[in-house]
Amino acid sequence: MAKSTTSKIWRRTTLVLAVLIIFGFGTVLFSLVKLQLVHGEDLKSQAVENQLKDTTIAAQRGTIYDCNMKKLAQSATVWKVALAPAEIYANSAKATDAQKKNIAEQEEGVAECLHQALGLDKNTVLTALRKNKNSYWQVVATKVETDQKNKIISYEEKFYTDHKKKIGISGVISLVEDYKRYYPYGDFASSVLGFTNNDGTGVEGLEAEYNSELAGVNGRVIAAKSANQTDMPFQYQQKVNAQNGSSLVLTIDEVVQHALEKYLDEGAKLNKVGNRACGILMNVKTGEILGMATRGGFDANSILASSVAEEGTFDPNDPRVLTASEKARIAKLPKEKQAAAELEALQQKWRNKCVSDTYMPGSVFKMCTASMGMEEGIVTESTPFFCSGAITVEDRVIHCWKSGGHGAETFEQAVLNSCNPQFATLGLELGNRTFFKYFEGFGFTAPTDIDLPGEPTSYSYYKAEDLNKVSLAVEAFGQNFKITPVQMITACAAVANGGYLVQPHMVKEIVNSDGNIVKMASTLTKRQVVSTDTSKRVAAILQKDALAGTAKNGYVPGYRIAGKTGTSEKVDKDNQLKAKTGTKGNYYVASYCGFAPADDPQYALLVFCDEPNGSSYYGNAVSGPIFNKVMSEVLPYLGVEPKYTSEEQQNLAVKTPDTVGKSVKAAQSAVAGTEGELKVHIYGNGSTVLSQLPASGSSIPRGGTVALFTSAESSSQTVSVPNLVGDGSNSISSVESLASEAGLNISVVGVSGSDSASSAVAVSQNIAAGQKVQPGTVINVSFAEQSDSG
Template sequence: MAKGTTIRMWHRTIFMLIVMIVIGFGAVAVSLFRLQIVQGEELQTRAVDQYLKDTSINAKRGTIYDCNMKVLAESANVWKVVLEPAYITDKNRDLICTGLAEILDLDKNELLERSQKKTYYDVVKGKVETEIKDEIVKFKKDNQIGNGIRLIEDYKRYYPYGKFASSVLGFTGSDSQGLAGIEAQYDATLTGVSGRLVTAKNALGTDMSFDYEQRVEPQNGYSLVLTLDEVVQHFLEKYLEEGVVNSGARNRACGIVMNVKTGAILGMAVKGDFDPNDPFTLADPTEKAAVDALQGEERKKALNEARQKQWRNKCVSDTYYPGSVFKMVTSSMGFEEGVINENSPFSCPGYYIVADRRISCWKTAGHGGETFSQGLCNSCNPVFIQVGERLGPKTFFKYFEAFGFTQKTGIDLPGESRSIYYDENMGPVELATESFGQNFSITPIQMITGAAAVANGGYLVQPHVVAQVIDDDGNIIRTTDTTVKRQVISNDTSQRVSAILQQTATTGTAKNGYIAGYRVAGKTGTSEKIAEWIAQGKQGEKKYIASYCGYAPADDPQVAMLVFFDEPLRQNGQVFGSAIAGPPFAKTMSEILPYLGIEAKYTEEELAKLDTTTPDVRGKSVQEAQNTIQTAELEAKVYGNGATVVSQVPEPGKSIPKNGQMVLFTDEESASKTVKVPKLTGLTLSQANAAATNAGINISISGAALTGKNAVSNLQSIPEGSDVPPGTIVTVDFVELDSVE
């Protein structure tokens, strides 16, 4: 080969080597540029993510208080038990899994399997109480276990009063998220911001050669101060529950107590309800038995429906025909427009003809001639049909809308329903039926808000259940002020309607809600569930809703209350709001009003019938005790042969009817004497008094006996046949049987 050719080959080879080196270094340079400059920040983040492990630390959910700062819902410390498999060796694996299985009541074999995962973090049980946590800490200490088991602070929601106000409070889920009620409505406010625990770990999840752990503290959620008053709520729930039992209400019952001037909800309850500490368990045994009798998908569907029903707040989420309670609103319309006054004459033959319909009055024989005031006291349907005609559909609907019945109230609770109604183009039959509260559906919260406007001078106020939002230190973050949407009627109209409603509650159809001394303005309602009946082909039982809505004092209204019982059973052949809803209303308000500091003002007739208080005569001579009792306008009956009173019935300070009998025991033998409680229901007042006297007991009367002429006893506080000491006081409730609307 020629020398020149060889030289050229070497030149080409060297050139190619240079080119390859240049290309190689160029590729490396480009790659370095891409990795360091273009993707540098991203790769650095990914690298950090590979060795930094981030664990969430739950924030403490805010507390829910009543208006007096009594705790209604709070979050207490619990613990999350975490297994750290990367730290567990064959030497301590069995020890750790055996110990945790026993303490946490878990399967040991499952824990053994989980302990061999390629991870440093495996939650084996959450929401562990402090007592169990302490057992685990002791187990670790006793067995000198360092890493392998970790305890992370967590929180669990508690409702200290159980079922109390559950329909308002709602409940939280397993991750502490609000699922119903206030808990859901204010979830973002209550939740807070989770913290973080950042630690450095290698590929297996174990610690790096250097120590790194950073804790970002969680920010606790804000707390809520409600308008609910625990005492008011207690009275409401107590008598609402009693009313459900006595009436046999088959589709639950609800009650609302509202400050008429501010819209603050002082009490709101639904019966039957549920325990928010265990919300997924059916509280109604009948519902539970029906669901448990099913299987498969059918059972799953029925269970879900039953749970949704018990969680549903009937006060805001259900609509109903308000019935004659609505007549207070129609009355206000008529006065405000000047189409009626207190003495406007009407006639009721027992029905009224509208278009092609004959619409009956509840009193089929008719009320005859009556003024408007008498018509409202009699709850006469023909009177209110004629008031509706005088107003006309456009004016009627103008007020219907102004009272808030076409819009949600905007109460700060979830699930508020919309009303169903006819607009200003309604026909004459629709106008007639709506004028006395039928043929349209509203929610209970709409009805009591409208009633508050009738009571407070005509102002439609915004109902609300949260008064303040506060932080951990009690600093006020936000306050709910009174919001007046508009004035619907004049103060003059409000006062005139209230005066007639007071008369209605004293001597009219609403007198089963009468409370001595407190000047109640009230109205009953008995509404037919006509749509359901028609849907059933007008076959079977026609069902009703019995309600009572009122406020007090009538001359200066402070508090309004609505109670209604859905699908009650008939009592003495009746299913009317007066007999079913009136007594629970009266009992609740008779406790609420004095608690709220509202002064009683008794008439002379009421004072003559009021109970007195038993004096303390224990330790006195028999003669001295008899003189003291006589001075208190009571009678004395003595048992035993001793000279000194050793015990007495009723006890000192108990309420007893004037001219009632105190029983004095003068020796131990006489103190053991008992008498039997007689049957005290189904009687007039004089008959009940006679039965009590013959049995040697006292009765305390409540309900319509103070004002009603045809009052009959329907409940007694101590069952017939019970053995009690002589002189024991039995409370007997009376209802007025001619008050049927």
């Protein structure tokens, strides 16, 4: 009995021991598996983090240059400020009273230093220190300028001296070199250049498109840390140098870009453009974009300070984040949707209208249809047509812009008259398959692949079968389909350059950090759409259109402009308004597209005004003057030589003679002896000319007046500039009369030839009415035809 009991006890004891052993070793084994297999990598990372200090060396982002190597975007050195609280609190648990005092003084010193240098709140700095006592890396400020960095260093030195070199704060505050993106010209070419985010990554424009080339590769410094987390000597460091980013040399010319932006701003304001204006200037032979602008833009140095367009108004100089109406609209949304709505509104302002927006090109597209018809031999310049004012295609009546029609006209005259029925007829004669062949050939069914982000990938249609007779007739004069401005300027270049479709591009070459060219843009053409003969014949017709047709406002004397206007209705937006309010809207796109010189095309320009709300919405009246001013300024700069007709030669400005120091009689003779029938007006009672206006060698219109001042009092005399624009109905003769009565000269801008001059009216003046100027001052007055064509 006793033996049996003992045996049972031993069995139980053995079982308990076995269970305990299994449980104990199982727990250990489970812990080992968990530590090794489950959390092994995390623990290994933590160990490495405790043993190593890894500091990033920022790569310098590449510079963006214009074609003449002017810096448009560059990175400058700034500083990242980080704290190492562990340097203060390393032995705080066992600190003596003296050490506690030192800790308090260091805390206060760090907080005061960053407050004085960076304006940081002292309590915020103290919180960052005390909450991260074991940390060696707490970033508290980025993009710190050099002058602020110097203030930190100066304060550190003063703190060390004030505490008799016993304690310092330089080991607590780390200054790490970084880079910040700058845009020297502010909002210049902003929609093209784009901008970078706080991390230095490109998020819009060329900054985004070429981010990998511009960004470079960051470097690293890996340093071993001792047991008490201080840095080990240099032999325990490993450094991987940063590889700086490559630079971009653009096709953009800063002078051309500034002219384009200046006159787009002026024209958008004058015509009260509600949905921004844009323009593209292209080299027709290479596809290089010399200028691309969307107004209003934004200052890329401060992307939230955007110049914006509020519906119905436009002020490119108004730096607001959002317009009042946009703010009010967003405020009405639920709070959880407001942030997304604000971001969407801002992104619309950062949007490059030239590349991302689609529109119906209107009559500008007729240059393409004309090329199709002439290439196929369906029409010649003299092919007859009769325009009754409308044409019926199946059940659709297509009207001409001219009530009553143009009557008998040749095809050339139909282009000059921008006659819709003639082009509808031509479209039907081409047929859907032939029309679509050229439509595709000119590049309207696919992206241009320009090196900018945001280009749409889908268009109106892809198959010739989608074109019924009504669609074909309407599309022949630029309605019922949508394209982008960059597609239109590329097609225009093909019409101009002999029929070759070029590749539009913004970047000429990529240069690495050593200055070596690593990539150059290809200027090879994609295909030939029409023959060189057709191209020359269409260019000749478009030159006549700019001289005497519906595109007269874009003509520049001497530069053989070939041009076509466009006025397209925004049918979808009109229909939306009608469905909502029951009333039809008046939303239009006014454009002008042309090139020069017509006999040897080099540069093409498209001007596009979206929703003009001024006195006119027609392409000739709205966009023609902008085209004229841009081309007048950039063609001479680009080296295009003028060739004046005899009539233009007669109207050329003349140079004023030098009369200062001469007797009044001799000065009068000098002016009278100058070509140009100049007149003289003498101010003062002196016998000798002390000064003159316009100054010697200045350009003055033929028949203008030279003011001669013969006394000190007369030299300070001023007159008030009259309102030369008035109600928009002032003719050239009436403006000349007003200016003459005030003792001033005018320079006529925007018209050429007697026919144009007789029907043009003043639309703007470069010196505001009421401003005080000296007699003889030349005022530039822009004139434009206000016809309902194009």
